[in-house]
Every structure is written in structure tokens, then in C-alpha cells.
Amino acid sequence: MEPFITHTGRAVSLRRSNVDTDQIIPAEYLKRVNRTGFGDGLFASWRADPDFVLNQPAAEGATILIAGSDFGIGSSREHAVWALQDYGFKAVISPRFGDIFRNNATKGGLLPVRLPEETVAALHDLAGGDSPVTVTVDLAAREVRAQRPEEDSPALVAAFDIDDYTRWRLMEGLDDISLTLRHADDIAAYEARRPDWLPAAV
Amino acid sequence: MGRTLAQKIWDSRVVRSAAGEPDLLYIDLHLVHEVTSPQAFDGLRVAGRPVRRPDLTVATEDHNVPTAGVTGPGLPLQGPGSPVTDPVSRVQVDALRKNCAEFGIQLFPMGDAGQGIVHVIGPQQGLTQPGLVIVCGDSHTSTHGAFGALAFGIGTSEVEHVLATQTLPQARPANMAVNVTGSLPYGVTAKDLILAIIAQIGTGGGTGHVIEYRGQAVRGLSMEGRMTLCNMSIEAGARAGLVAPDDTTFSYLEGRPRAPRGAGWERALGHWQSLPTDPGAEFDREVTLDGSALAPFVTWGTNPAQAAPISSAVPDPGSLADPAARASAERALTYMGLQPGTELRDIEVDKVFVGSCTNGRLEDLRAAAGVLQGRRVAEGVQMLVVPGSMSVKAAAEAEGLDQLFTAAGAQWRSAGCSMCLGMNPDKMSAGERSASTSNRNFEGRQGKGARTHLVSPQVAAATAVAGRLTAPADL
Numbered sequence: 001m002e003p004f005i006t007h008t009g010r011a012v013s014l015r016r017s018n019v020d021t022d023q024i025i026p027a028e029y030l031k032r033v034n035r036t037g038f039g040d041g042l043f044a045s046w047r048a049d050p051d052f053v054l055n056q057p058a059a060e061g062a063t064i065l066i067a068g069s070d071f072g073i074g075s076s077r078e079h080a081v082w083a084l085q086d087y088g089f090k091a092v093i094s095p096r097f098g099d100i101f102r103n104n105a106t107k108g109g110l111l112p113v114r115l116p117e118e119t120v121a122a123l124h125d126l127a128g129g130d131s132p133v134t135v136t137v138d139l140a141a142r143e144v145r146a147q148r149p150e151e152d153s154p155a156l157v158a159a160f161d162i163d164d165y166t167r168w169r170l171m172e173g174l175d176d177i178s179l180t181l182r183h184a185d186d187i188a189a190y191e192a193r194r195p196d197w198l199p200a201a202v
Numbered sequence: 203m204g205r206t207l208a209q210k211i212w213d214s215r216v217v218r219s220a221a222g223e224p225d226l227l228y229i230d231l232h233l234v235h236e237v238t239s240p241q242a243f244d245g246l247r248v249a250g251r252p253v254r255r256p257d258l259t260v261a262t263e264d265h266n267v268p269t270a271g272v273t274g275p276g277l278p279l280q281g282p283g284s285p286v287t288d289p290v291s292r293v294q295v296d297a298l299r300k301n302c303a304e305f306g307i308q309l310f311p312m313g314d315a316g317q318g319i320v321h322v323i324g325p326q327q328g329l330t331q332p333g334l335v336i337v338c339g340d341s342h343t344s345t346h347g348a349f350g351a352l353a354f355g356i357g358t359s360e361v362e363h364v365l366a367t368q369t370l371p372q373a374r375p376a377n378m379a380v381n382v383t384g385s386l387p388y389g390v391t392a393k394d395l396i397l398a399i400i401a402q403i404g405t406g407g408g409t410g411h412v413i414e415y416r417g418q419a420v421r422g423l424s425m426e427g428r429m430t431l432c433n434m435s436i437e438a439g440a441r442a443g444l445v446a447p448d449d450t451t452f453s454y455l456e457g458r459p460r461a462p463r464g465a466g467w468e469r470a471l472g473h474w475q476s477l478p479t480d481p482g483a484e485f486d487r488e489v490t491l492d493g494s495a496l497a498p499f500v501t502w503g504t505n506p507a508q509a510a511p512i513s514s515a516v517p518d519p520g521s522l523a524d525p526a527a528r529a530s531a532e533r534a535l536t537y538m539g540l541q542p543g544t545e546l547r548d549i550e551v552d553k554v555f556v557g558s559c560t561n562g563r564l565e566d567l568r569a570a571a572g573v574l575q576g577r578r579v580a581e582g583v584q585m586l587v588v589p590g591s592m593s594v595k596a597a598a599e600a601e602g603l604d605q606l607f608t609a610a611g612a613q614w615r616s617a618g619c620s621m622c623l624g625m626n627p628d629k630m631s632a633g634e635r636s637a638s639t640s641n642r643n644f645e646g647r648q649g650k651g652a653r654t655h656l657v658s659p660q661v662a663a664a665t666a667v668a669g670r671l672t673a674p675a676d677l
Contacts, residue, residue, distance in 0.1 A: 017526045033294055074436070074437075074644060075623075076341040076343075078238070165224060176371060179371075197466035198334070199231065200257045
């Protein structure tokens with residue numbers, strides 16, 4: 001995957017909590033067998049509504065999604081991550097993510113940024129306001145900065161937490177499988193110790 | 203200090219542990235289905251990697267396949283004799299068949315006696331056992347926790363990782379206890395219990411945690427009930443939920459095709475009996491519910507936490523203090539076409555669905571049949587009864603349940619995920635309303651614009667008879 005160090009882009013405010021992965025990409029789109037093209041299905045039923053936030057001119061070219069709490073709950077479909085990425089999103093900011101979604105996002109290089117409820121509310125106000133803001137998600141500095149046009153200092157600066165290992169992997173753009181296969185000897189040694197009564201499928 | 207059940211399983215499966223890194227966890231069983239695996243197999247091919255342990259991997263066709271017209275094994279995917287009419291579904295099922303053949307994985311195809319929903323076939327074969335780590339590219343993998351296994355859903359990148367290495371790097375989850383005191387009253391099921399738990403702790407209440415369900419009411423549940431309970435852990439935000447193994451677990455397992463036998467059984471049993479949480483173990487979070495105070499629950503909104511006892515009314519969003527919860531309830535009522543204050547029992551339905559990995563086992567079908575016996579599905583209501591596996595189907599037919607359902611006016615189908623998720627022909631139309639024994643009432647889950655009320659099999663059957671949300675006691 002592509003390394004993620006820092007990203008600056010237009011942010012869009014999706015003021016909804018409990019956005020489940022069925023909303024992010026409906027099951028109908030899950031019949032495909034490749035990883036590309038899922039942007040078409042992103043928020044498919046909501047996008048049918050002309051008033052939906054992604055259909056507004058201000059959302060054009062947005063790369064950072066500011067969401068409500070419990071974003072990405074529900075189904076394990078990684079297609080939700082692929083759809084957000086295919087549409088152009090590089091990072092999602094929310095007070096809390098569904099565990100499986102958050103995991104999937106970090107596997108594909110979509111950065112899930114968890115910030116306190118009040119900070120996310122402030123970002124919604126900034127991104128949803130009349131003069132659009134530019135948001136920087138700086139993984140190297142573990143910081144989110146929101147900047148209004150023609151202002152010198154950022155309107156909001158907030159530090160976020162992410163574990164060192166995930167941050168390192170994202171910044172290096174590393175593939176998990178090759179990292180694990182460096183420990184193939186440990187896996188073989190573990191397998192040699194497994195009790196023989198454990199079930200096998202065949 | 204003592205350890206919890208989940209901690210004991212975790213510790214026993216650590217292949218490698220290093221400071222500042224997630225633990226590398228060994229996977230005892232990997233279940234595979236057609237929807238979340240094709241891109242993972244492609245990844246293996248691109249990297250030239252084999253499947254490390256095909257013997258610990260099982261595949262089935264469930265999400266995408268039709269449940270009508272599946273008359274037996276060996277039906278073609280192509281041509282006029284095929285029950286699969288959607289060309290896109292056909293490609294995906296075909297990809298699974300080719301991938302399993304290429305990588306040497308056992309597959310239960312549509313119509314095969316071993317086929318069924320991925321979370322129904324593992325327990326049925328005795329593959330799901332206490333103390334195992336089980337994964338699948340499906341969030342309802344938590345179902346297997348009913349046996350005292352640590353079982354959780356993963357995404358496609360992780361599916362590829364498990365195929366290639368039989369391990370997963372995972373951060374240790376926190377531990378949460380949900381204690382259910384007392385006994386469930388007559389007519390209150392495991393489904394009502396889990397809906398009540400989710401209503402109490404919320405869709406994010408278990409995020410970052412493994413939930414252990416404890417207490418008298420949980421101990422009193424059958425294995426089927428425990429599977430229903432653990433199945434919906436993800437709806438409370440927890441990737442895994444589990445119940446300590448006990449005699450109920452052991453007697454369910456004994457004699458199943460993949461359960462240990464003879465001396466192996468004795469050694470397994472000794473290990474399984476050492477698994478329950480130690481008396482001094484501490485949980486990061488504890489929640490207690492009085493099981494004896496529960497009633498049949500139904501959902502009124504568009505997430506599983508938006509649920510209430512069937513005897514209550516649609517809540518007024520204005521009465522909710524939290525602005526996000528209020529906005530969510532307002533959106534939900536608009537989508538659901540409901541007014542605050544409407545009695546839940548006055549809500550009329552178009553469709554009733556009995557099935558899914560939540561409630562598609564033999565006990566669930568018997569419960570629904572028990573309510574339907576001597577009654578008829580109301581005029582204008584379509585009822586679908588979909589066994590969770592072909593084995594459940596055969597067992598139900600041996601008891602004559604299929605006859606009972608069809609005599610009552612319900613449709614009797616073949617095994618699959620069916621109307622749970624709107625990606626096979628069993629779908630609802632916009633504006634249609636269902637009572638469904640499945641696990642998600644999300645917008646569009648059962649079809650674009652479809653409105654879902656989650657219920658137990660008993661409430662589903664009673665609702666089918668009355669044509670509106672109804673508990674068996676109301677009939």
C-alpha cells in the first residue's frame with residue numbers, strides 16, 4: 001500500500017452517528033470479485049438524494065471525511081474501505097469507529113483518526129460552515145489541523161492517538177503478510193506444539 | 203491474579219509476542235465464503251503464496267446463493283438448469299469454487315448436504331470447540347463464542363493474511379462482563395436478551411472489548427440460545443462474545459463428526475474444563491441485567507440498539523437527552539415510517555423472515571413452528587422460513603416441520619443467508635416492512651428502502667399470524 005505520512009485536503013462533514021458499513025457500501029455491490037471501482041457504490045442510497053452532503057459542490061474533491069460517532073459499525077466488509085478510497089478519501093475522522101472497520105482501514109492505508117467528541121463537533125462546524133476549510137491529517141506529528149482560507153494560523157489543532165506499530169506500518173506502507181512471514185520459524189515451532197486432538201476440517 | 207476465559211485462550215494462541223507490536227495469534231479454524239474471499243485469493247496468486255493450512259480452512263456458499271429452486275447437490279451454475287440467475291452472483295460463486303479447487307480447500311457448494319450458513323455449519327460438524335481461535339470474513343463469526351471459543355470477524359486483507367500464514371497480528375482486546383442474573387421468564391428468548399443488552403449498552407458499548415456473557419440466565423440457555431446471544435455481540439460493537447464451556451457445551455459436542463473421540467475426548471475435556479474465567483479475574487468493564495425482568499423485545503429503529511419491549515410504544519425522539527441519539531432516532535423514524543407514541547403491537551408487516559445465522563437453527567425453527575401449529579399466516583403477509591443449513595433442513599423435514607410451515611401458508615426454502623442481507627434473490631422492496639429473526643435493521647439491509655423489525659422466532663411466527671408485531675402470548 002501507499003505510505004501515509006501527512007495529507008492535506010478538503011474535508012466534508014457527514015453529521016450522522018452509527019453509519020454502518022451497509023450504508024457505506026450496500027450488499028448489492030459486494031458481488032464483485034475485484035478490489036476496484038467500489039466508489040460508485042459509496043453511500044449509494046444516500047447519494048440518490050440531491051441534498052446529500054456528497055452531492056454538494058463544496059464536497060467536490062473532498063479527501064477527508066468527518067463523521068459522527070460509531071462510524072463503520074456492522075458488517076466486516078472491507079469493501080467499505082475500498083469504496084471510500086476509490087471515491088478519493090484518504091482519512092476519516094470520528095469520535096469512535098467500529099473495530100473491524102478501523103482494522104480494515106489501516107490494512108489498506110485509509111487513516112482512521114479518532115478524536116474526542118467535542119473536537120469532532122468543532123471540525124463539523126468548521127467543515128460545514130460557509131467558508132470551506134482545508135484539513136491536514138499529519139500522521140508523522142499525530143495531529144489534525146484545520147485551516148480557513150486567508151487566515152495565517154490554523155482554526156483548530158488537535159493531537160490524536162494511534163499506536164506506534166500501526167503508525168509505523170502506515171508511514172512505511174508495509175504489507176502485513178510479508179512482515180509476518182519474517183517469523184515463519186516461530187509459526188512452524190508453534191504448529192509443532194499444537195495438541196493432536198484439535199479439530200481439522202479434512 | 204486470575205485470568206478471564208478470553209485471556210486464557212489468547213495466551214495459549216500467541217505465536218510471537220514483542221514489545222510495541224501486536225501479538226501474533228495462531229488461528230485454529232478459518233471459515234471462508236464467497237463474498238469476502240475472492241480478492242484475498244487473488245492476492246495470494248499475485249504474490250505466489252500457497253494456503254498454509256488448507257486442513258484448518260473450510261468454505262461454504264451462503265451469502266449470495268438463492269434459497270429457491272435448489273433441489274439437491276450438483277446443480278449447474280450456468281444454463282437453464284441453474285437456480286442462480288444473477289450473472290454477477292454466478293461469477294462470485296464460480297470464483298470460490300475455482301479458488302477452493304486451486305488451493306485445496308474443502309468446499310460445501312450450494313445444495314450439498316454439508317452446505318449452509320458459515321456460522322451454522324461449523325458448530326454442527328463439531329469443528330467449533332472451546333478454546334479455539336476462529337476467524338471468518340464475516341462479522342457474525344462471534345457466534346462461535348457460544349462454545350467458549352474466541353471467534354471474531356475479519357476483513358478481506360486479514361482473510362488473505364490467515365490464508366497465507368494461519369496467523370493474525372492482533373492487539374489484545376479489553377475484557378467486558380455482561381452478567382445476566384435470574385432466569386428468563388417464559389416466552390423470553392436469547393434473542394430478546396441480546397436485544398435488551400444492546401439497547402442498554404448501545405451499538406458502541408462493547409467497542410474494543412471481548413464480551414463474556416455470564417450469570418444464571420446465560421447458563422440456562424441451550425447451545426442454540428448461546429449462539430444467538432454471541433452472534434449479535436458485534437451489534438454491541440464487540441468483535442467477539444463468549445460463554446464459558448460447561449456440561450451443556452460438552453454434551454452438544456460429544457459424537458459430532460469433527461469432535462475428538464476416545465482418549466482425545468478425555469484430553470480435550472480436561473483442557474476445556476480449565477478454561478472458564480478464574481474467580482479472582484478482573485474485567486475492564488462490567489454490566490448487569492436482571493434477566494427475570496425481561497420481556498420479548500423488538501426493534502423500532504435502524505440500528506439494533508433502537509429496541510424496546512413489545513408492550514411499549516415507539517419512543518419520542520424529543521425525549522432523548524443526547525443530541526446525536528435524538529438526531530439518529532428522528533432519522534430512524536422517518537426511514538421506518540413511524541410516529542412517536544404508536545403502540546409497537548399496532549405496526550403491520552408485509553413480510554416475516556425466519557432464518558439467518560442468528561436464528562436459523564433447528565431449535566429456532568421448532569420454536570416458530572410451535573407458534574404456527576394450528577394457525578395460518580395472515581392474508582397479505584409473506585412468510586419465509588429458511589433453515590441455516592441443509593442439515594438443519596433435513597432434520598426439520600424429518601420432524602415434519604416443513605409440512606407444518608407450508609400448511610400454515612409459509613414458504614419453506616433451502617439453506618442460505620437469504621433475506622438477512624439483500625444480496626441474493628430474497629429481498630424486500632422499498633417501503634415494505636418485515637419482522638425478521640436476523641441481526642441487522644440497518645437502512646436498506648433487507649433491500650433498498652425496506653423496513654426491518656428484529657424479533658425472536660416466536661415473535662416472528664406470532665406476527666405472521668396476526669399481521670402485526672405480536673408476541674405468542676397475545677394470540
